[in-house]
Amino acid sequence: MKDYKILVSDPLSEEGIFPLRDAEGLTVVFDTELTPQQLTEKIGGFDALLVRSKTQVTRELIEKADRLKIIGRAGVGVDNIDLEAATEKGIIVVNAPDGNTNSAAEHTIAMLMSMARKIPQAFTALRNREWDRKSFVGVELKGKTLGVVGLGRIGAEVAARAKGQRMKIIAYDPFLTQERADELGIDFGTVEEVLKASDFITVHTPLLKETRHLINADAFKIMKPGVQIINCARGGIIDENALYDAIKSGKVAGAALDVFEQEPMVDFRLLDLPEVVATPHLGASTFEAQENVAIDVSLDVVSYFSTGTVRNSVNLPSVPSEIMKKIEPYFDLSERLGAFLTDLSDSTATEVNISYSGELADFEVGPLTRNVLKGLLKRHLGNRVNDVNAMFLAHQKGITVNESKSASSKGFTNLISVEILTNAGKRKTAGTLLNGQGPRIVKVDDYIVDVVPEGHLLFIRHHDRPGVIGRVGTLLGQEGVNIATMQVGRSAEGGDAIMMLSIDKPAEAKSLRQLEELAEIDKVKAVDL
Numbered sequence: 001m002k003d004y005k006i007l008v009s010d011p012l013s014e015e016g017i018f019p020l021r022d023a024e025g026l027t028v029v030f031d032t033e034l035t036p037q038q039l040t041e042k043i044g045g046f047d048a049l050l051v052r053s054k055t056q057v058t059r060e061l062i063e064k065a066d067r068l069k070i071i072g073r074a075g076v077g078v079d080n081i082d083l084e085a086a087t088e089k090g091i092i093v094v095n096a097p098d099g100n101t102n103s104a105a106e107h108t109i110a111m112l113m114s115m116a117r118k119i120p121q122a123f124t125a126l127r128n129r130e131w132d133r134k135s136f137v138g139v140e141l142k143g144k145t146l147g148v149v150g151l152g153r154i155g156a157e158v159a160a161r162a163k164g165q166r167m168k169i170i171a172y173d174p175f176l177t178q179e180r181a182d183e184l185g186i187d188f189g190t191v192e193e194v195l196k197a198s199d200f201i202t203v204h205t206p207l208l209k210e211t212r213h214l215i216n217a218d219a220f221k222i223m224k225p226g227v228q229i230i231n232c233a234r235g236g237i238i239d240e241n242a243l244y245d246a247i248k249s250g251k252v253a254g255a256a257l258d259v260f261e262q263e264p265m266v267d268f269r270l271l272d273l274p275e276v277v278a279t280p281h282l283g284a285s286t287f288e289a290q291e292n293v294a295i296d297v298s299l300d301v302v303s304y305f306s307t308g309t310v311r312n313s314v315n316l317p318s319v320p321s322e323i324m325k326k327i328e329p330y331f332d333l334s335e336r337l338g339a340f341l342t343d344l345s346d347s348t349a350t351e352v353n354i355s356y357s358g359e360l361a362d363f364e365v366g367p368l369t370r371n372v373l374k375g376l377l378k379r380h381l382g383n384r385v386n387d388v389n390a391m392f393l394a395h396q397k398g399i400t401v402n403e404s405k406s407a408s409s410k411g412f413t414n415l416i417s418v419e420i421l422t423n424a425g426k427r428k429t430a431g432t433l434l435n436g437q438g439p440r441i442v443k444v445d446d447y448i449v450d451v452v453p454e455g456h457l458l459f460i461r462h463h464d465r466p467g468v469i470g471r472v473g474t475l476l477g478q479e480g481v482n483i484a485t486m487q488v489g490r491s492a493e494g495g496d497a498i499m500m501l502s503i504d505k506p507a508e509a510k511s512l513r514q515l516e517e518l519a520e521i522d523k524v525k526a527v528d529l
């Protein structure tokens with residue numbers, strides 16, 4: 001592995017990052033007190049950035065991060081990272097989705113019980129030397145209904161633990177099915193049904209456009225009087241102003257909050273209400289969770305730098321490693337097919353149609369499509385194109401990308417066919433990986449060829465006339481260009497024809513012009529693969 005520099009800008013478990021310390025060539029710098037300005041000035045010197053929820057990875061920061069290849073979020077929520085900006089810049093973002101599930105679920109239950117029995121309030125009074133037993137009468141959980149909004153990893157763990165408190169559970173999650181609900185022994189309903197039926201409500205969704213202020217003034221209106229509400233997921237899922245009003249009006253009897261619309265907290269109004277218990281975003285703050293998440297992101301960073309693969313990408317669909325092993329040998333061929341078509345065309349693509357056949361039809365081929373696009377786009381956009389941003393950049397350039405699979409592979413065990421539509425017409429190619437002999441281009445437009453896609457190639461469209469092949473050879477010879485291989489194909493005797501030549505050194509523009517001036521030749525394209 002070559003030398004990479006990793007900046008850790010939030011407090012991560014020092015024990016948990018051992019995969020980074022153990023890997024050769026990686027330098028880890030802990031600098032957890034940087035201001036946004038200092039971080040922006042520093043980021044240009046690093047290949048990886050590891051954060052928790054404190055560091056705001058903004059577009060402005062990403063724009064300055066010219067060396068950055070990977071951002072690791074040692075935790076679940078990536079709402080502090082501008083994913084769009086990272087994707088555009090080709091920076092992969094990984095998180096640690098499992099490592100803190102248990103801690104967050106336990107914290108949620110701790111908050112539920114603290115709120116129901118007013119433990120923090122009673123403790124505060126006691127610490128103030130007040131032996132007050134009448135102000136802190138609580139409610140039991142047994143037999144009450146807990147509404148869970150968002151039944152992912154943490155929501156499901158919370159539901160399982162609340163059942164241990166003999167609570168009834170009703171949940172809403174867009175992915176929740178009857179089978180899954182039966183398996184967990186819970187009810188499920190719409191958001192409205194959950195809000196109406198619950199004595200306690202806990203939210204466990206990510207913070208998204210769709211979930212911002214999911215619990216708002218209208219939502220409070222349909223809840224039961226005396227409802228108690230918990231947010232150990234993300235500030236902003238509950239509208240804090242609406243919550244304040246709902247508590248003041250007596251509609252909401254309790255709120256347990258670990259997360260806030262602004263962190264660190266600036267508006268302390270909610271904390272002045274005796275119904276509110278709160279912690280400063282401690283859901284994942286256990287030794288176990290911190291070690292787990294630090295190990296998980298570190299392993300992904302090491303894996304990315306050593307093999308280019310990760311397990312927990314947020315902005316690149318992940319492919320199981322057994323499938324990855326099967327499709328990896330085609331990466332190079334697919335990128336070369338894309339590059340080949342770009343070189344062949346006079347105009348840029350507006351649509352790309354990629355078809356996978358033979359044994360490839362059985363696999364997840366997204367990574368191959370991204371490689372075809374990389375090949376197509378790199379010619380114009382340079383090396384900033386990578387797996388992460390290839391699809392984004394294609395869409396940004398107005399290119400429609402279609403992917404299809406077909407069992408018939410015209411006699412090849414595997415075949416990748418790529419067609420591009422441009423303002424100047426359609427161009428097609430197809431390639432295969434020959435067992436033991438490497439990649440081949442087997443089709444160019446409607447002509448069958450057999451070309452190794454590497455080095456310097458010349459593609460010539462001509463009219464099938466006696467002597468034209470000789471003239472091409474002579475002219476290139478006069479320019480000192482040696483022909484290594486040559487393939488000829490024609491539509492019919494005396495009709496349109498093509499020549500594919502591989503040559504030992506690039507032909508100069510002058511030679512290409514001279515070739516094009518020959519009466520029988522229509523077009524000459526140089527391809528460098």
Ligand SMILES: NC(=O)C1=CN([C@@H]2O[C@H](COP(=O)(O)OP(=O)(O)OC[C@H]3O[C@@H](n4cnc5c(N)ncnc54)[C@H](O)[C@@H]3O)[C@@H](O)[C@H]2O)C=CC1
Pocket residue numbers: 075076077078097100101104149150151152153154155172173174175204205206207210211232233234258259281282283284285
């Ligand atoms: N307080 C803390 O320190 C911690 C907070 N978290 C936060 O907890 C939340 C949940 O984390 P996980 O369970 O690990 O994530 P997850 O991805 O496993 O689960 C989230 C669930 O929310 C569901 N969802 C999405 N939109 C929804 C909607 N509009 N209505 C209802 N459900 C919806 C998804 O289908 C998914 O099942 C995240 O916001 C995460 O950032 C996670 C760990 C620690």
Ligand SMILES: O=C(O)C(=O)COP(=O)(O)O
Pocket residue numbers: 052053054074075076077078100233281282283284285
């Ligand atoms: O994993 C998450 O989503 C969390 O909210 C944990 O945040 P933290 O890493 O403790 O700043």
